[in-house]
Amino acid sequence: MTDDPDHKPASLLQQDARTKARNAAEKRFRWYGIIAIAISMIALVVLLATILTAGAGAFRQTYLNIPVTLDPAVLDPKGNRDPAEMAKVLTLSYGRVLDAAVEATVARHGIRIEGLSDKDIDGLISKEASAQVRDRVLAEPDLVGQTVEFDVLTGGRIDGYFKGRVTMDSAARDSNTSPAQLQLAQELANRGEIVTRFNWNFLRLADASDQRPEAAGVGAAIVGSFYMMLVVLFLAVPIGVAASIYLEEFAPKNRWTDIIEVNISNLAAVPSIVFGILGLAAFINFAGLPQSAPIVGGLVLTLMTLPRIIIPTRAALKAVPPSIRDAALGVGASRMQSVFHHVLPLATPGILTGMILGLAQALGETAPLLLIGMVAFIRDIPSGLPQGLFDPASALPVQVYNWTQRSDPAFIERASGAIIVLLVFLLCMNVLAIWLRRKFERRW
Amino acid sequence: MYDTNRRVENAVTPKDIKIQARKVQVFYGDKHALKDVDVDILDKTVTAFIGPSGCGKSTFLRCINRMNDTIPIARVEGEILLDGEDVYDRRVDPVQLRAKVGMVFQKPNPFPKSIYDNVAYGPRIHGLSRNRAELDGIVEGALRGAALWNEVKDRLSEPGTGLSGGQQQRLCIARAVATSPEVLLMDEPCSALDPIATAQVEELIEELREQFSVVIVTHSMQQAARVSQKTAFFHLGNLVEYGDTDDIFTRPKDSRTEAYISGRIG
């Protein structure tokens, strides 16, 4: 080999042809990696950008500022200002009062637009507006008879026009609006009567019917999600930590323990929808718990989250070196004492991180909740605890799904807005987890 | 600290010099791991690097075929000439360099492939054979060169990881030899082996010397004395003394060398 007489030591300073080809292959390979990472990054950016641009509109809402003359003849026919009596007056009557108010405002500004019908003028405001005014009047009966300034919701199409979703072209093809109506809205906006501002109600209100996207909010869904997270927190975390302690510290190494371990890692990979089927069969059909209730959702998510809490908790316990246990046993502590006094406190940061990430995953889970009836249309925010656990409720991700199933494109904006809310919660939880990890990270 | 005259005394003729190191410095981040190392390594000779742990002997060995490139925080200064060409020259491709300067590591690290594929790996990537018969020849030659042929010739397709520790290390030597290097670097090649396997590898090193320049890092002074003709003693990142092995072990010139070989530091 080396005695080969033809073998001339080539200079190191020159690359031979083969090395050049190999280096080219090397470069290509590197590029594949860069391209793969670039694709992932672009996907992430496009995904977030789409959701943010589509959902930003949900946080802004267009209102029409009009003086409404609260006609006693219509709103309080008995004339005694008794809220119980006034409650009998339906929103329909308020609608007529409001229609008159809008028409008066248009007339006051002397706006004339070709082809503008009364329907266009009345359609300027949301159907939800009459309920808005009615609620206010029932709360303050003395307002009747006065002329009060109201910021009422504009209709979904008008709102969409100011957010760029609805254009003159699309309005011409739309039976729910018309170019003339949009012109009128523009005129009113020019005069400062229509304003677009931050939409706190999106975070406060419950869902609205599919005719009124402008009034739909995520309030009820946030409460529902919060209740479910409480259930998960109070069930999955203690049970998960207890199970991890048993498996990691006390369980004898035998077949039975092995079965439990394999079981847990398999449960972590069971599709979430299967947990939904379990919830439906076990909690609703068998145990008779109510549909759509946060307690059921919480229980299903608890079962789903358990293995996802157990796995990191066991890792955290395992990371505590045996010398700590030996030290505790050496001064006469029992095994139980060594675990609860020494090992567990040292593993706490790791356990907390795993717990938060498990909760974050549970918060974003949708599929199992669809099966236990959480897709139902929920108009009311669930009551306080503990009764609220059994009230019908929605959840943030389910609310998103719900809105995607409606025909009005305005609900896509709401769905994306709800996702932004969800992502903000997830972001907070993840930042908390990272902070905990950084602050308490310990290397042995 | 290092007296250059001593090299002159050893009467090295330039024609025999394979590797010349000049003012080699290595930094790991802020740590100055190797300071001003000057050494000439001869062709067809076994050179042993000895010294206590962390003295820089392995670091210097890894500079010769630029394995330190794989450590992101390592930085090398000075020059190392292989046949008069600086291996740290910008134009040098470490891939080509490593084909000429082979390396055997502390722990046997056969690839999880067959014995044949392990040995054929280098020739394949460097395109040393035109056909299967030639490759077979190279593999056989390398395995014979590593004194392993008779033990494995009937099971070339079995995984290399199934061999015993000593066989694995000889397989790694065969793997390095198969690319026909000019220099063979060995980083404590026997530290993971039992005495019998160690003896086999040492015997092998003696034979390899006929073909290449062999540089061996070792912890064992007895091993250095047994296998090498030249010895370099490193201490705290400095090359303290370099000379004929006999001289180093019998008439050390530096008090630190003497302290080390008599077991007082280490």
Added chain:
Amino acid sequence: MPLSWAFFASFLLAAAGYILGRSRAFATAGPDARALHSRPTYHGTSVGLMALLPSLGVLAVAAILRMAGVLTDETGPVVGILALVAAVIGLGLGVTRIGRQYQARNAVERMVLGLLMLCSLIAIVTTLGIVLSLVFETGRFFQVYDWKTFFFGTEWTPRFQGNSQLGILPLLWGTLYVSAIALLVAVPIGLFAAVYMSEYASRWVRGFVKPAIEVLAGIPTIVYGLFALITVGPLLRDYFAQPLGLGNSGTSVLTAGLVMGIMLIPFVSSLSDDIINAVPQSLRDGALGLGSTPSETVRQVVLPAALPGIVGAVLLAASRAIGETMIVVLGAGAAAQMSLNPLEAMTTITVKIVSQLTGDSDFNSPETLVAFALGLTLFVITLALNVVALIIVRKYREQYE
């Protein structure tokens, strides 16, 4: 919660037991607490637990019996009183046991250990619950519907009036088609990203890209679903399907597959990253020392060595893809058909589980019960994939430990 009063009363009794036991222990010990075998706190805890555990046990058993229909709602007060009686007996028993020689700490630790063990059994109970509920309802389904038609039928047309065709094959086809596309996207991208990150990327790049990929992993699937619905679907329809004359649908196999692929990238890449990093550095050094380029090292040494682990990771990813619901619900469509055209809407097992079980369901009709048979099929497929993957990955880990 009709029995919450009994529940809270048990806790009150337990607290009383703790205080009683503790003071009793102090009294027994006299001036020197060291005369006791266990510290007074343990005596207190022992009494408290002995009061609490039996009554909670009674309540739990009663709750299960009531769910099973053995007990009626009217038995509530009886059960509550029974629970309290159990608590009082336990408390009394606990108090009488207190003495200098009584090993209260050991007793408490035994009880706590029992509780810990009970918690670890919940995982088993969950699995049993899943299997039982699926098998039981599937059994009912096969009583009203022929199993051969279900497993080998190529038509899926549920009708409210009855006489539905409920063949699983078109759903299985859609599921596998979407999953295959997802894996075709996710495996190369995830693998190359992992290789680049572990073998090439500078620390700066890693510090930036790794968290970004983790963000991708933390995004809920409903978000990916919406992304498929409002962005990817229309994009593919307007720029590929319509110009090429391949369809007119906003939802399609390709839409769901692409988006699911994006979702799986972090899954594949983080698993591969672990696996690649488990390959010992000495193997890389060996290859580099022979003069291979880094890419040759990766392709010819690292990846072959990591292959079993990577196969395991791909199987896990496949199991995820098959069980994924929200992306296909929003992205793939609802049309049960077996077509090769990836730009057509098709549907999957999970989509049909959702559509058959949401809304008003009659749990005696085959149209509803079929969802459980679909669920069982899904569970068996994913379980098989997971078990095989876990065995492979476990074997692989042991190889380098």
